[in-house]
Amino acid sequence: MKLFFEIIAWTVFSVVVGLLSVWPRYAPVDEGNAIITVTFAHAAQRVGECRILTQEELNKLPPNMRKPADCPRERHVVRFELHSGDDVLYEDVLVPSGIWSDGKANIYQRILVPAGRHDVFVGMNDSGGESGFDYETRASVDVTPGRNVVVRFDSEAQQFTVR
Amino acid sequence: MIERIHSFGRGIFELLRRPLSRAFESEQNPLNYLGALTIYFCWIVLISGIWLLIFFRTSVSSAFESVEYLTREQWYLGGVMRSLHRYASDALIITILLHVIKEFVFNRYRLNRWFNWVTGIPLVWIIFPLGITGYWLVWDELAQYVAINTAELLDRIPIFTNSMAGNFMSDELLSDRFFTLMAFLHLIGLPIFLVFGIWLHVFRLNGPRINPPRRMMAAATLAMLVLSAIYPAISHDKADLAMAPQVLRFDWFYLHAYPLIQSWSPGWVWVLLVGISVLLTIAPWAPPARKTTVAVVDLDNCNGCKRCVDDCPFGAVEMVPRTDGSNYSHEASVDTDLCISCGICVGACPTATPFRTKSDLIPGIDLPNQTAADIRQDIIEQTEQPASEPRVMVFGCRDDRQTKAMRRAGGNVVTVRCMAHLQPSYLDFVLSRDHAESILLLGCEDGNCNYRLGAEWTEARINRERDPLLRKRTDSTKIAMGWLAPWSDFKDPAKKLAAFRDALAQEEGEA
Numbered sequence: 001m002k003l004f005f006e007i008i009a010w011t012v013f014s015v016v017v018g019l020l021s022v023w024p025r026y027a028p029v030d031e032g033n034a035i036i037t038v039t040f041a042h043a044a045q046r047v048g049e050c051r052i053l054t055q056e057e058l059n060k061l062p063p064n065m066r067k068p069a070d071c072p073r074e075r076h077v078v079r080f081e082l083h084s085g086d087d088v089l090y091e092d093v094l095v096p097s098g099i100w101s102d103g104k105a106n107i108y109q110r111i112l113v114p115a116g117r118h119d120v121f122v123g124m125n126d127s128g129g130e131s132g133f134d135y136e137t138r139a140s141v142d143v144t145p146g147r148n149v150v151v152r153f154d155s156e157a158q159q160f161t162v163r
Numbered sequence: 164m165i166e167r168i169h170s171f172g173r174g175i176f177e178l179l180r181r182p183l184s185r186a187f188e189s190e191q192n193p194l195n196y197l198g199a200l201t202i203y204f205c206w207i208v209l210i211s212g213i214w215l216l217i218f219f220r221t222s223v224s225s226a227f228e229s230v231e232y233l234t235r236e237q238w239y240l241g242g243v244m245r246s247l248h249r250y251a252s253d254a255l256i257i258t259i260l261l262h263v264i265k266e267f268v269f270n271r272y273r274l275n276r277w278f279n280w281v282t283g284i285p286l287v288w289i290i291f292p293l294g295i296t297g298y299w300l301v302w303d304e305l306a307q308y309v310a311i312n313t314a315e316l317l318d319r320i321p322i323f324t325n326s327m328a329g330n331f332m333s334d335e336l337l338s339d340r341f342f343t344l345m346a347f348l349h350l351i352g353l354p355i356f357l358v359f360g361i362w363l364h365v366f367r368l369n370g371p372r373i374n375p376p377r378r379m380m381a382a383a384t385l386a387m388l389v390l391s392a393i394y395p396a397i398s399h400d401k402a403d404l405a406m407a408p409q410v411l412r413f414d415w416f417y418l419h420a421y422p423l424i425q426s427w428s429p430g431w432v433w434v435l436l437v438g439i440s441v442l443l444t445i446a447p448w449a450p451p452a453r454k455t456t457v458a459v460v461d462l463d464n465c466n467g468c469k470r471c472v473d474d475c476p477f478g479a480v481e482m483v484p485r486t487d488g489s490n491y492s493h494e495a496s497v498d499t500d501l502c503i504s505c506g507i508c509v510g511a512c513p514t515a516t517p518f519r520t521k522s523d524l525i526p527g528i529d530l531p532n533q534t535a536a537d538i539r540q541d542i543i544e545q546t547e548q549p550a551s552e553p554r555v556m557v558f559g560c561r562d563d564r565q566t567k568a569m570r571r572a573g574g575n576v577v578t579v580r581c582m583a584h585l586q587p588s589y590l591d592f593v594l595s596r597d598h599a600e601s602i603l604l605l606g607c608e609d610g611n612c613n614y615r616l617g618a619e620w621t622e623a624r625i626n627r628e629r630d631p632l633l634r635k636r637t638d639s640t641k642i643a644m645g646w647l648a649p650w651s652d653f654k655d656p657a658k659k660l661a662a663f664r665d666a667l668a669q670e671e672g673e674a
Contacts, residue, residue, distance in 0.1 A: 005186035009193075010386040013254070017387075018394050021253045022412035026422060028308055029407045039329035097324055108318060108326035110425075148407045150332040163333075 029112065034143040036089065036111045036120075038082060040153040041104040044096060044126035048072040073102040076128040080107060082151065083121040089113065115145040122151055122160045135159060165450060172268030173564075179261075180609065181654070189610035189618070189646045193383075196375040197262035202361065203375055203383060204255035211248040212350075214241065219300070221346040222339040226302040227401045234397055246391030249414075252294050254387065256416040259287065267446070269613065274454065275477055275501045277447035282364045284443050289357045294417040296349040300342070305411050307331070307402035312424045319429035333404050367501070369478045370616060456532045457502035460495045462486070464514045465527035467493040470630055471508035474583070476615040477501050480508055480528070495528055505614035506530050506584030510624075513631050516588040517542070526586075533580060538589065541577045546598040548575050553667050555660060556599035558585060560617070563607045565645070565656040572657055581617035582606045582644075587624045587633040590642055601641040603663050605656055610646035618646055641667075 029035060050071040058066045078094040089111050097103035105126075118141050123133035137160035141149055152161050183194055193200055218241060220229040233241030263283070266272050272280035298309045314328035330336050365371035374380070399411065423432050458471075458480070471480045472495065479501035482493040495508075508528045509515050515526035517539040524536040545556060559566025559576040569576050579585055582604050593599050610618040623629035625639055633639060643650050643663045653659035 002186065002188070006191070006382070009183060009186040010382050013193075013257070014250075014386045014390040017250050017253045017257065018390050020415045021249065021396075022414070024413070024415075025410050026413035027410045028422075028425065029409060031409070035407045037332055039326055039332055041325050041329075103324065106324070106326055108315070108328050146406050146409050148332070148405055152332075 029146060032115055032145050033112050034115045034145060034147045034149065036082070036113055036118075036143075036149045036151060037109070038080075038090065038111070038151045039108045040151075041106045042078055042094075042124070042126060042153050042155065043104045044076040044078045045128070046072055046102075047074045047076055047128065073100045075102055075105075076126055078105040078107075079125040079129075079133075081121075081123045081133075082111070083123075084113065084118045113143065115143050115147070117142050118149075120149075120151075120162055122162065124153065124160070137162065169268050169270050172264065176265060176268050180611075184609045184651065184654070188648055189651055191376060191379055192609050192611075193258075193375070193379060194261070194265065195609060195611050196372060196379060197258045197265060198365075199372040199375040200379070200383065201255045201258040201262060202373055203380055204251045204258065205357070205361075207251035207384065207387060208248055208255070209354075211244040211251065214244040215248060216350060219346075221300075221342045223302065223334070223337050223342060224339075226300060226342060227398065230301050230303075230398055234395070238395070242395050243388070243391050246394075246396040247387055248297075249396040250387050250390050252297065253414065253416040254383075255290070256294075259290070263443075269611075270452075271613070273447045273452035274503050275479070276503070278367055279364060280447055281444055282360065284440055286357065286360045286364060288440070289353055289360055291417060293349060293353045293357065294414075296345050296353070298414065298417065299345050300349060301398050302342075302402050304399035304402055304408035305413075307404065308408045308411060309418065309421070310402075312421050316424055316429045316432060319433055331404060337404070367478055368615070369473075369476050455504035456530065457499045457504055458497050458506070458508050458528050459531055460497060460528050461525050462489065462494055464525055465491075465494050466514070467491040467495070468513060468527075469493070469495075470511040470513065471495050471528050474507050474511035474616070474620055475502075476505065476507060476617075477503060479503075497528070503614070504530055504532070504580065505617065506533065506580035507614060507617060507620060509535055510581075510583045510586045510620070511631065512586065515586040517592040518588060530580065530584075533584075535586070538577065538579060538585070539592070542589070542593060542598055545575050545577055550575065550599075551664070553601060553664060553671070554599040555601050555603050555664060555667075556593045557603045557605060557660060558582065559605040559656075560607050560613065562613050563605065565605050565608055565659075569605070569656040569660075574657065574660070576605070581612065581614045583612075583614075583617040583620040583624075585621070587631055587637075590625070591634045591637040594637055594641055601643070601663070601667055603643045603650075603660055604645055605659070606644060606646040608646065608654075609651065618644075622647070640670075 050069040052069055075096040077096065080092050080094060081088060082090040090109055092107065094105035094107055095101065096105050120139045120141055122137045124135045125133050127134050135158065139162040141162055143149055150163055154161055180194055183192055187193070189195065215233060218229055218233050220226055233245055266280065295309060295313060299306050311328055311331045314331060317323065318326050318328055330341070420432055420436065467482060469482055472482055479498045480495050481498065483496040485491055485494050509526060509530060512526045512528050515535045517524060524539060526535050529535055542556065557569065557574065557576045559569060559578050560582060561578050561580050566576055566578060590602055593602055604621065606618055606621065607613055612618045620629060622644060624631060625633050625642060625644065627633055645651065645659055650659050650663060653662050
């Protein structure tokens with residue numbers, strides 16, 4: 001009799017292990033939805049102009065510190081907006097990284113959208129302007145359910161890609 | 164307040180313990196071997212993992228295919244090994260959870276036990292990443308989900324300049340090096356920390372139970388094998404970074420916090436995980452437990468025999484060079500930080516015998532708040548109480564539920580700290596001096612000794628396998644150990660006593 005109960009106990013244990021390792025099912029994305037992921041790192045423009053040093057000024061500096069231009073380290077914040085048609089899907093003001101705010105501004109954001117055709121507008125301002133964008137991209141994307149559309153900034157081409 | 168929480172927790176734990184104590188003898192009850200079972204499941208994971216490693220390829224393009232080969236082409240061995248690897252990993256989460264709950268509700272995490280409790284917390288922080296990186300390596304849709312969400316979680320730590328999650332947006336961005344890193348963590352890095360962590364977790368214990376009984380190991384292996392055969396672990400579709408995984412067969416043992424990363428935020432998940440860990444870490448001192456009176460060595464009676472050192476479950480007694488000029492080379496010394504006053508050292512001391520008449524009953528080592536002489540006095544007083552025939556002297560452990568229940572019901576019980584607090588000569592004393600005709604040792608239920616080794620040492624001493632032995636003249640059939648069959652079948656201590664009396668009467672009748 002003990003053996004019978006022992007078998008039952010181990011069976012129950014196995015069933016709990018087997019069950020909770022696959023069930024209940026989990027749907028990270030609701031049916032009929034898709035994802036637009038915005039991810040890039042971008043160094044905004046510096047807050048001030050670089051000043052070219054005169055030869056006299058350079059001569060006063062130690063030889064190993066004679067950089068021809070004196071540039072402020074701090075960079076502007078990056079203003080970013082993502083639209084689908086007239087809807088603003090996401091907007092953010094990204095702060096430059098680093099103690100001196102001289103690094104790249106990073107963004108990684110997942111936005112859940114309904115599947116279907118989306119007229120996407122991506123805009124970014126990195127020069128400190130309160131309005132308007134320094135970079136803009138428009139794309140019409142057919143988003144199937146479950147698709148992951150990625151918005152990136154191509155730093156070489158200086159434009160956004162929507163794929 | 165904390166006692167109420169423990170008491171409530173014990174009530175909940177009882178719901179699980181009761182049916183299991185019907186199914187298992189105490190020495191086979193998995194609830195008495197939760198730590199050892201966890202380690203055993205780790206062994207299954209290790210051995211099955213070695214087989215998987217032989218065939219696994221650590222690259223983005225072929226990781227999935229190599230696991231598929233194991234699962235489908237080599238289903239008879241590789242598939243079984245994969246399932247064993249998966250299910251044993253899941254099973255050990257259950258045993259860890261129950262282990263933590265049990266130690267908490269039975270108040271076995273405070274005083275000198277804080278070290279084992281606190282060193283267990285990093286083990287959890289190692290085991291979860293081990294499981295998570297394991298899912299990652301399969302590189303199916305679940306792996307994709309785990310990879311992206313883990314990266315989002317790690318991105319929240321303000322030490323990374325670029326987003327790690329951004330690397331999982333297209334197949335072109337993902338390199339084999341990332342897989343090599345994950346494989347290194349899963350196969351070498353984390354397991355090394357795990358082995359060291361387990362050693363740290365148990366090294367202060369005397370005789371830690373590293374392995375469960377063989378029969379239990381066989382049963383656990385068989386259970387996992389049957390599960391693997393009936394419901395083999397399989398992969399989802401291959402990861403496709405252009406698509407978001409839709410419906411996942413989710414392993415809730417390892418991934419239970421993951422849905423919160425999206426529904427809350429990675430930051431709040433960190434707050435939750437770190438918050439739970441901090442709460443668990445400070446639990447032994449919140450509030451601080453009252454320090455019990457520790458064992459005291461009496462050098463006039465200590466001959467340096469070392470039995471107390473061998474039997475102390477917590478390594479609280481050590482032998483040091485003699486300080487009193489005696490001819491004996493060593494003496495026992497109690498570490499007051501480690502001693503929790505279980506009295507097992509007193510039960511091991513050959514001088515703790517109640518037959519002593521020429522000198523006062525002062526053993527080589529004793530508990531000041533319940534001396535060996537106090538126990539002898541209790542036995543004598545209990546003898547004077549009216550009792551049913553045949554007369555049974557009942558000994559109970561101070562903190563055990565059964566003892567408390569029996570005392571509440573008006574039963575006469577000589578209470579000691581632990582069954583192993585009773586030196587075997589006390590049993591001889593009871594029977595040979597006619598204080599009773601027989602003895603029932605209630606002990607802790609199901610042999611779940613509050614001081615780890617009390618039930619084990621008591622059995623060994625009574626069975627004359629461990630010093631101090633029960634004297635040969637003592638009829639051990641007159642002694643019932645309540646945590647062993649057939650007495651363990653009776654959960655009510657009064658019924659246990661009645662059953663023992665019936666058995667004695669029947670024996671008498673037959674004689």
